[in-house]
Amino acid sequence: GVPLAFVIPRLATRLPHQGPIVLVLGACGLTGYAGLYLAPAAAPWAWALLLGIAGCAFPLALTLVGMRARTGAGVAQLSAFAQSTGYLISIPGPLLVGVLYQHSGGWGLPIGLMAALMVPQTVFGWLAGRARTVEDEAAR
Numbered sequence: 001g002v003p004l005a006f007v008i009p010r011l012a013t014r015l016p017h018q019g020p021i022v023l024v025l026g027a028c029g030l031t032g033y034a035g036l037y038l039a040p041a042a043a044p045w046a047w048a049l050l051l052g053i054a055g056c057a058f059p060l061a062l063t064l065v066g067m068r069a070r071t072g073a074g075v076a077q078l079s080a081f082a083q084s085t086g087y088l089i090s091i092p093g094p095l096l097v098g099v100l101y102q103h104s105g106g107w108g109l110p111i112g113l114m115a116a117l118m119v120p121q122t123v124f125g126w127l128a129g130r131a132r133t134v135e136d137e138a139a140r
Contacts, residue, residue, distance in 0.1 A: 001052025008056045009063035018067075018129030021060060026122030029054030033115035037108060054118070057125060061086075064128050070135050078134050 008025075012018045032050030035043060065082055069075040100109040 001049075001055050004053060004056045005059045009059050012060055012063050012129075013067065016131045018060065018064060019126040022057070022122055022125035022129050025054050025057045025060065026118055026125065029057075029118040029121075030115055033111055033118065037111045037115070040107075057121065061125070061128070064125075068128065068133055070133050074134050 008021060012021055015021070028050045032047045032054060035047040035050070040047070061082070065079045066075055069078050097110040097113065100113060101107060104110075
């Protein structure tokens with residue numbers, strides 16, 4: 001995951017639409033979570049590798065913020081919105097995973113939740129990957 005975290009943002013800046021990268025990362029995440037849920041002991045290294053690759057969505061998201069505005073002020077506004085909204089949405093995550101684990105007695109529900117969250121992450125990532133800027137959207 002870590003080496004790809006340096007490669008993927010660089011690759012993203014060379015593409016007009018970053019959606020295909022988002023789809024690959026989403027597929028890696030869904031496959032990794034499916035493997036953890038269905039056969040955790042069968043290939044733990046493969047599941048960890050796939051989830052590590054899926055984790056590269058975070059540096060990609062940070063890169064997209066800089067690519068989706070034309071001005072420094074636009075980048076600052078988009079960054080403030082994206083990061084504050086993202087962190088607010090993520091606040092209940094660790095607590096919810098712990099509560100699900102405690103009440104279900106296993107990792108099935110928490111893994112299912114994390115896999116389910118890969119779907120909106122991939123959809124919104126695809127939308128964010130389109131070749132447009134916030135200034136273009138504001139002008140509409």
